[in-house]
Amino acid sequence: MIRVLVVDDHDVVRSGLTVLLSAELGIEAAGQAADGSAALAEAERLxxxxxxxxxxxxxxDGITVAAGLAERLPSCRTVMLTALDRSGHLRRALAAGAVGYLLKSxxxxxxxxxxxxxxxxxxxxxxxxxxEERSxxxxxxxxxxxxxxxxxxxxxxxxIAADLFLSVGTVRNRLSSAVGKLHARTLVDAVRIATHHGWL
Structure with a gap:
């Protein structure tokens, strides 16, 4: 049985999530909290x-709570469930130890x-x-x-090798590495992806 702590300051959201999760096979909504301090206390108790x-x-805030849980209770896996859909929030959450990031939609x-x-x-x-994270x-x-x-x-x-004072082999290796990191099919595809995201 997967035991879940539901943390949200809106009663209707918290209650709805509790009902939803409790109806799922193999999942138990073990507890609730409406603010960050209560979340840490409930997590340590439950x-x-x-x-x-x-x-x-x-x-x-939830990111501070995630960091606290990662330090105090590393066996607890943290998922953010939020309306905040900016990559900066995602990066901060992952850096704090969260392993999930879902939008409320x-x-x-x-x-x-x-x-x-x-x-x-x-x-x-x-x-x-x-x-958002890739971009x-x-x-x-x-x-x-x-x-x-x-x-x-x-x-x-x-x-390129002449411009950068590199061997042709080194240039090809670096271009190949870029193609791989961008999950591109070809060099042209890699250029398109990188240009689209403003990385060049």
């Missing part, structure tokens, strides 16, 4: 498997699925937020971005 946290809480079955996934050791990031910060190093930028301008490997 020792849940998963904490479902809103970010915008009175007192301690997530269907009920999606919330239950995320609880099961993180309880089993996985991550659960809303697909819309994964796109928020570049996965490329400067050494990968520079030859890709020159390729975007139409330069071939030999020209």
């Amino acid at each position: 020792r849940p498997d998963v904490a479902l946290l809103d970010i915008d809480l009175p007192g301690l 997530t269907p009920p079955a999606g919330v239950a699925d995320a609880v099961r996934r993180v309880a089993a050791g996985g991550r659960a990031i809303d697909a819309r937020m994964r796109e 928020g910060s570049s996965p490329l190093t400067d050494k990968e971005a520079e030859p890709l930028r020159l390729a975007a301008e139409g330069a071939h490997s030999r020209e």
Whole structure:
């Protein structure tokens, strides 16, 4: 049985989530809290498997609570369930130790699925937020971005190598690394992805 602590300052949301999760096979809504301090106290008392946290809480916000849980109760897996859909919030939550980030528009079955996934050791990031995360910060190093930028301008490997005082093999390795990090099919696809996100 996966034991879940539900944390939200809105009674109707908290109660609804409790009913929803309790109706799911293998999941128990073990407790509730309406603010950050109460969430930490309840987590230490109940020792849940998963904490479902809103970010915008009175007192301690959800990201602070996530960090506190990661330190005090590392066995508890934290999922943020919030209306805040900016990549900055996602990055802060993940840095604080959260392993899930869902928007409140997530269907009920999606919330239950995320609880099961993180309880089993996985991550659960809303697909819309994964796109925000990719667009928020570049996965490329400067050494990968520079030859890709020159390729975007139409330069071939030999020209890039001459411009950057590198061997052709090194240029090809760096371009290949950039293609891989961007999950692109080809160099042209990598240029398109990086340009679209403003990484070049």
